[in-house]
Amino acid sequence: MCGIVGYIGNRPAESLLLDGLKRLEYRGYDSAGIATLHEGQTYLRRAPGRLDNLKKRLQNNPALGNVGISHTRWASHGSPSEQNAHPHQFGNIALVHNGIIENHEELKQELQQLGHQFQSDTDSEILAHLIARYCEQTPDNFAKAIRQALTRVEGAYALAILDTKHPDILIGVKQACPLVVGIAEGENFLASDFPAVLSHTRQFYILDDGEMAILTASHIQITDLEGKRKTKEPITLNWSPAAAEKAGYKHFMLKEIFEQPQAVIDTLCGRLDHDKIEQAFLGIQIEHLSNIERITLIGCGTSYHAALVGKRYIEALAKIPVEVDFASEFRYRNPLIQNNHLVLGVSQSGETADTLAALKLAQSQNAYTMAVCNVLDSAIPRLCNQSIGTFYTHAGPEISVASTKAFTTQLVSLYLIALLLGKQRGTLNSKDLQRRLENLYSLPMLLEKVLEHEASIQQVAKNWLKSEHMLFMGRGFLDIVAREGALKTKEISYIHAEAYAAGEMKHGPIALIDDKMPVVVLAIKDYLYEKTLSNLEEVKSRGAQIIVLCNEDDQKLRSLYPDALLIPSCPPDLLPAVAILPLQILAYHLANLRGLDVDQPRNLAKSVTIE
Ligand code: AGP
Numbered sequence: 001m002c003g004i005v006g007y008i009g010n011r012p013a014e015s016l017l018l019d020g021l022k023r024l025e026y027r028g029y030d031s032a033g034i035a036t037l038h039e040g041q042t043y044l045r046r047a048p049g050r051l052d053n054l055k056k057r058l059q060n061n062p063a064l065g066n067v068g069i070s071h072t073r074w075a076s077h078g079s080p081s082e083q084n085a086h087p088h089q090f091g092n093i094a095l096v097h098n099g100i101i102e103n104h105e106e107l108k109q110e111l112q113q114l115g116h117q118f119q120s121d122t123d124s125e126i127l128a129h130l131i132a133r134y135c136e137q138t139p140d141n142f143a144k145a146i147r148q149a150l151t152r153v154e155g156a157y158a159l160a161i162l163d164t165k166h167p168d169i170l171i172g173v174k175q176a177c178p179l180v181v182g183i184a185e186g187e188n189f190l191a192s193d194f195p196a197v198l199s200h201t202r203q204f205y206i207l208d209d210g211e212m213a214i215l216t217a218s219h220i221q222i223t224d225l226e227g228k229r230k231t232k233e234p235i236t237l238n239w240s241p242a243a244a245e246k247a248g249y250k251h252f253m254l255k256e257i258f259e260q261p262q263a264v265i266d267t268l269c270g271r272l273d274h275d276k277i278e279q280a281f282l283g284i285q286i287e288h289l290s291n292i293e294r295i296t297l298i299g300c301g302t303s304y305h306a307a308l309v310g311k312r313y314i315e316a317l318a319k320i321p322v323e324v325d326f327a328s329e330f331r332y333r334n335p336l337i338q339n340n341h342l343v344l345g346v347s348q349s350g351e352t353a354d355t356l357a358a359l360k361l362a363q364s365q366n367a368y369t370m371a372v373c374n375v376l377d378s379a380i381p382r383l384c385n386q387s388i389g390t391f392y393t394h395a396g397p398e399i400s401v402a403s404t405k406a407f408t409t410q411l412v413s414l415y416l417i418a419l420l421l422g423k424q425r426g427t428l429n430s431k432d433l434q435r436r437l438e439n440l441y442s443l444p445m446l447l448e449k450v451l452e453h454e455a456s457i458q459q460v461a462k463n464w465l466k467s468e469h470m471l472f473m474g475r476g477f478l479d480i481v482a483r484e485g486a487l488k489t490k491e492i493s494y495i496h497a498e499a500y501a502a503g504e505m506k507h508g509p510i511a512l513i514d515d516k517m518p519v520v521v522l523a524i525k526d527y528l529y530e531k532t533l534s535n536l537e538e539v540k541s542r543g544a545q546i547i548v549l550c551n552e553d554d555q556k557l558r559s560l561y562p563d564a565l566l567i568p569s570c571p572p573d574l575l576p577a578v579a580i581l582p583l584q585i586l587a588y589h590l591a592n593l594r595g596l597d598v599d600q601p602r603n604l605a606k607s608v609t610i611e
Contacts, residue, residue, distance in 0.1 A: 001071045002029060002071060002074055002086075002098045003020075003021055003024030003025075003029065003072040003098075003192050003193070003194070003196065004069070004070075004071055004096050004098055004160050004179065004190060004191060004192040004196075004603045005020030005021055005024070005069070005070045005071075005160075005190065005192075005196045005197065006068070006069045006070075006096075006160035006170050006172060006189060006190030006191070006215070007020075007066075007067065007068055007069075007170070007187065007188075007189055007190075008066070008067040008168075008169075008170040008187065008188055008215050008216060009066055009067075009184070009186055009217045010066060010186050010187060010188020010217060011066060011126075011187065012060060012064070012065070012066060013036045013065055013066055013067055013068035014030045014034065014036060014064075014068065015296065016200070017034050017036075017063075017068050017069070017070035018034065018051065018058075018070065018155065018387075019053070019199075019486075020070065020181060020189075020191060020196035020250065021034075021051055021071075021072050021196070021199055022051060022068050023193065023195045023196050023198075023199075023245075023469070024072055024191075024193060024373050025051065025072070025397060026278070028081035029044065029072035029073055029074055029318050030048065030049070030074055030075050030376050030378065030392070031047065031048045031049065031072070031073045031075070031080045031082070031084065031085035031127070031437040032046070032047060032051050032053075032056065032068040032071065032072045032073070032075065032085065033045060033046030033047070033070065033071055033073075033085045033086050033087050033313060034046075034048075034054065034058070034063050034068060034069070034071075034087070035063070035069050035070075035087040035089065035096075035162060036063040036064060036065035036066075036067060037065045037066075037067050037068065037162055037164055037167045037498060038064035038065030038066075038167075039064075040164055040167070041064075041164065042089060042092075042094050043061075043062055043063035043064055043065065044063075044087060044094060044163055045057045045058050045061060045089070046080050046082050046085035046091050047078075047082060048082055048085065048215065049135050049376065049377050050376060050377055052068075053482070056109065057435075062211075062265050063414045065167075066131055066217070067162065067167060067168075067170055068162070068380070069087055069094065069095070069096050069160040069161070069162055069190075070087075070096065071085075071086035071087060071096035071160075071519060072086055072483050073086055074266065074269075074394050075264075075270075075282065080283070083119050083554070084120045084121055084122050085118045086124055086198055087120075087121065087162075088122065088124050088125040088127070088128040089128060089593035090116075090125070090128040090129045090132040090241070091132040091135075091136070091162050092135065092164040092165050093135060093157055093161065093162070093163055094128070094130050094161070094162045095124070095128050095131065095160065095162070096159070096160050097123075097124035097126075097127055097157055097158070097159055098156075098157065098158040098175060098177040098178075098179075098192055099155060099158060099175070099177040099281045100123060100155050100156055100269070100270060101123040101124070101126065101127060101153055101154070101155040101157065102154045102155040102429040102584065103153070103154040103155065104123035104126050104127075105154075107127075107128045107130055107153070109151065111126065111129050111130065111133070111519060112330050113390070113577065114133070116129050116365050119327065119390030119475070122132055122438060123155075127149075127157070127159070129373055130149045130152060130153070130476070131145065131146055131149045131161065132295050133149070134146070134148045134149040135149075135165070137559075139165065139181050140173065141170075142163050142165070142166040142184065143171060143212060143214050143223070143227070144227060144361045145193070145351070146171060146173065146212070147212065147223075147225050147226070147227055150173065150175075150225060151225070153207070154399070155175075156175060156176035156177050157173065157174075157175050157177055158172075158173070158174050158175075158177035158178060158179040158192055159171075159172060159173040159174075159223060160172050160179075160190045161173070161207070161554065162412050162588035165253070166498065168189065168216055168217070169200070169211040169214060169215065169216060169317065170188070170213060170215040170216075171214055171215070172207065172212065172213040172215070173207075173211070173213075173216075173225075174208065174210075174211055174212075175195045175210060177210050178192055178193065179194070179207045179213075179338070180192075180193070180194060180195040180205065180206050180207065181189070181193060181204060181207065181213045181215065181220055181222075181602050182200060182201045182203070182204055182221060183201055183203040183204065183205065183234055184200055184201040184203070186217055186218060187200075187217055188215040188217065188220055188399065189201065189539070190215065191439070192212065194237055194239070195245055197400040197439055198210070200239065202236050203234045203235075203236055203237075203459060204234060204235050204236075204237060204473065205220065205222060205232050205234055205235075206232075206235060207222070208226055208274040209223075210225050211224060212224070212225065213536035216309060219596075220528070224506045227358075230415060231298040232400070234508070245399075250592070251380065251400065251466070251588070251592070251598040251599050252400040252599045253398040253400035253402050253404065253492070253588055253598050253599055254592075254598075255587055256398055256399070256400055256404050257405070257451075257581070257584050258451055258584060259395075259405050259587065260321065260405045260447050260451075260581065261443075261445070261448050261451070262402065263393075263394065263396060263405040263408065263409050263445050264311060264408060264409060264412055264444050264447065264577075265444050266394035266395070266396070267393050267394045267395065267409045267412050267413065268326055268440065268441070269394070271416075272437060273281065275527040277319050277416065277419050277420050277423055277433065277437070278420065280391075280416050280420070281389075281391065281420060282386055282479045283389060284370070284388060284389035285387070285389055286388070286391070286420065286424075287397070288368055288388050289342070289368075289386075289388065289420065289421060289424060290424040290425070291340050292320065292340050292341070292342045292368065292421070293320070293338070293339070293340040293341070294321055294322075294338055294340065294341045294342070295314060295320055295321070295322045295323075295341075295342045295343075295344060296322070296323050296324070296325060296330065296335070296344070296362070296367075297311055297322060297323070297324045297344050297346065297414075298308050298324070298325050298326070298327040298330050298339070298343060298344070298345050298346070298355060298359070299326075299327060299345065299346035299347060299352075300326060300327050300328065300347075300354055300355055300401070300608065301356060301552075302348070302355065302403040302484060302487060303346040303347050303348060303352075303355070303403070303406075303407075303410065304326055304327075304346070305325070305407070305456045305480055305483055305484040305487070306346050306348045306407055306410035306411055306414060307324045307344075307371075307414075308324050308480045308483075309411050309414065309477065309576045310322070310344075310346070310410075310411075310414030310418070311323070311324045311482055312419060312477065313415050313417075313418035313573065314414075314417070314418040316418070316427055316582075317418040317419060317421065317422035317427065317428055318418055318421035318422040318427055318428070319422075319423075319425065321426045321599065323402075325358075325422075325535065326354075326359075327345065327354040327355040327357070327358040328354040328362070329354065330343075330358045330361075330611075331354060331358040331361050332355045335361070335362070335365075335368065336347055337362060337365040337367045337468065340368075340387070341362075341367045341368065341372060342367065342368045342369070343359060343362035343363075343367045343368070343369050344369070344417075345359045345369065345370075345371045345372075345373075345380055346368045346371075346373075346410055346414070347372070347378075347380050348373070348374045348375070348393075348395075348403055348406035348410075349373075349375055349378060349606065349607035350371070350373040350374070350375040350378025350379055350380040351375070351378050351379050351380070351607045351609050352380070352607060352608050352609070353422065353608060353609050353610055354382065354608070354611065355380060355466070356379050356380050356467070356610075358549045359371070359380060359383055359384060360383060360447045361431050363383065363387060364387070366578075368387050368388050368389070369383065369384045369386075369387040369388065370384050370387065370388040370391070371383075371384040371389075371390040371391070372390070372392045372393065372410055372413045372414060372417070373390050373391075373392060373393070374392065374395050374397075375397070375411070376392065376587045382516065391413050391416070393406060393409035393410055393413050394409065394411070395408075395409040399599065399606070400493055400598070400599045400606075401491070401599060401600060401601055401605065401606045402488055402492050402588075402598075402599075402601070403493075404441045404488075404584050405589075407484065407580060408577045408580065408581075411445055411577045412443070412577065413575055415440065415573065416440075419436060421451075426464050429433050434444060436571075436573065437570040437576060438544070438610055439573065440574070442570075442574075443570075443574050443577060443578070446567075446568055446570050446574060446578050447577070447578065447581060449561040449567075449568045450566075450567050450578060450581040450582060451581065451585075453565070453566050453582065453585075454585055457511050457565055457582055457585045457586050457589065458589045460601075461546060461589035461590045461593055462589075462591070462593060463563055464518050464545075464547070464563075465590065465593050465594065467495055467518050468495065468496060468516075469496045469497070469498075469512075469516070469517055469518075469530060469543075470486070470495050470496070470497040470498075470517075470519075470520065471497075471498055471499070471500065471509070471513075471518070471519045471520070471539075472485045472486045472489075472497065472498070472499040472500075472518060472519075472520045472522070472583070473499065473500050473501070473502040473505060473519065473520070473521055473522065473539075474499075474501075474502055474521070474522030474523075474532065474549075475501065475502045475503060475528040475531060475532050475535075476481060476528050476539060477572075477576045477579070478522035478523075478524060478528075478532075478549075478573045478579060479499070479500075479574070479581065480504070480576060481575075481576050481579045481580050482499040482520070482522055483499040484580055484583065485497075485499065485522075485580065485583030485586070486498055486499035488583060488584055488586075488587035488588075489586070489587040489590060490600045491585070491601055491604060492587055492588070492590075492591035492596065492597065492598055493587060493590035493591040493594055493596065494591075494594075494601075494602070495590065502531070502532050502535035502536075503531065503535065503608075504519070505535055506536060506538060506602065510538060510539065513539050513542040513543065514542070514543050514544075515543035515545065516542070517539075517543075517544050517545065518544070518545045518546075518547055518549075518551060519536075519539050519544040519545065519546055519547070520547045520548075520565075520583070520586075521535070521536045521539075521546060521548050521549070522548075522549040522579060523536060523550050523554075523557060524547055524550065524551055524575060524579065525550075525551050525554060525569070525573070526572060532611070535603060536548070544567075546560075546561050546563075547561065547563045547564075547565065548560075548561045548563075548564050548565070549564070549565040549566075549567065549582055549583070550565075550566065550567075550578060551566070551567060551568070551584055552566045552567065552568055552569075553567055553569065563588065565582035565583070566582070567579055567582060569580070
């Protein structure tokens with residue numbers, strides 16, 4: 001989600017607004033901007049890319065004044081660029097906006113008929129024009145004019161609005177997107193999230209849907225959208241700034257596990273419009289993808305596991321042969337690069353040395369390159385943007401070394417790429433594409449359902465806390481999920497956890513089985529269920545202690561194995577993203593109960609920028 005900061009008080013606004021955006025960087029963004037008012041003039045500065053680019057703009061052209069608004073944006077309507085960055089200004093009005101205006105096209109046409117011209121591709125700019133129009137009609141009452149304008153608006157918004165005609169007022173409005181009011185002495189704040197202003201105040205009003213906050217330096221008035229005054233009790237937030245960044249969770253990893261529904265929403269948000277899947281690829285040279293005859297997916301660790309899932313998506317939906325390789329292997333095996341060959345690098349950080357080097361090698365041999373990445377303007381996107389480009393996961397920064405929300409949003413991204421390739425090749429008809437996109441929209445709700453089982457998964461972790469070894473096994477997608485689950489467990493709990501394709505056990509690994517070996521069997525009611533149950537019996541008959549990951553409605557397995565990790569039934573393509581969550585939670589609680597440093601495990605770094 002994008003970030004909003006507003007300030008009105010007795011101090012220069014610029015540095016406070018920039019500092020607030022800095023504290024919201026964890027939300028992820030691809031452009032940023034600021035607007036302040038001073039002596040009847042609006043100072044508007046915007047820049048694509050990281051906050052440092054905006055700071056450079058301000059060094060030569062500072063934004064003066066003690067009242068202002070600022071914003072970090074993830075592109076939804078319109079690609080990441082200066083003209084699409086917020087704030088948007090028209091006439092005396094400047095505003096920043098989180099959310100989506102659903103009837104933006106209708107409003108745009110109406111305003112164009114009145115002579116309005118637009119500089120950006122965003123729905124937010126339309127809002128600035130609309131509000132300015134109503135302010136012209138009601139010049140004496142800034143708040144009333146905004147309320148009147150918003151009666152025309154359908155959709156979700158968190159707004160911070162300035163008017164050069166009313167420099168002593170800052171207005172915030174909340175409808176379906178978070179917005180809080182920071183209360184301080186001689187100054188007041190607006191923010192999309194507490195960390196932005198927690199270093200200045202711990203007193204907040206949390207705005208509810210349909211509420212407007214009218215701020216001056218010394219006073220705050222809250223009304224509904226009819227103008228009726230509302231009284232609210234302020235809250236005192238006792239979090240430290242560090243805890244605020246963890247949003248009250250004990251570890252970043254648990255926060256990031258629970259952020260996954262929102263991370264998926266943010267990765268999909270504003271990118272899909274019915275079956276116009278191409279819209280999800282703004283700024284990416286997708287025309288080259290239609291000629292691709294061979295694909296190599298590369299990555300490391302969790303990103304490699306995401307690539308394994310991506311292979312199955314692309315081969316099934318686009319019928320293109322896909323190989324998957326560890327980036328560290330690809331770069332040294334003298335790979336065969338052929339014509340119309342795409343090498344796609346998957347990376348959360350965008351800085352992993354092996355993945356970067358492998359992509360450079362591919363590019364040097366005239367392969368097309370592309371990236372799926374979570375960090376804007378990092379090394380791998382900068383390289384791949386010289387070729388086809390980067391599909392950004394909008395997971396927001398992932399702080400914990402163990403990758404969780406990056407993995408699920410990588411799966412969503414690779415699925416969208418597979419759908420695009422299938423549409424381009426005609427291996428996917430419009431009806432099937434639409435059905436699969438609708439399934440994808442159900443993923444956040446499915447993830448929420450899994451997260452409801454956290455307490456029972458924590459109990460499973462307690463039961464197996466003393467294990468020295470663990471084996472994970474599954475078939476098909478669940479073989480890959482087993483590998484990712486084993487990686488999570490080994491890297492943060494230090495339990496020696498391994499994964500094998502369930503059908504592979506009898507070819508050697510079953511020799512490991514005895515009554516001290518817990519085996520996590522991933523058995524979902526799909527076409528491989530019966531085969532997996534046979535594999536379960538193979539290890540059980542040799543004494544293994546069984547933990548099953550199964551469907552919530554699988555009464556047979558749940559009655560046989562009380563330590564069940566449960567997931568809802570889901571569309572087959574979404575199974576990897578749904579099934580990994582219980583294993584992430586299991587790994588987290590094993591490590592936490594062992595008193596280990598969950599977010600910073602021994603010997604590991606968040607981004608492996610060396611070979
Ligand atoms: C996963 O939990 C690990 N942190 C690690 O395997 C990671 O996935 C790997 O180092 C790749 O990092 P990247 O996605 O940033 O390229």
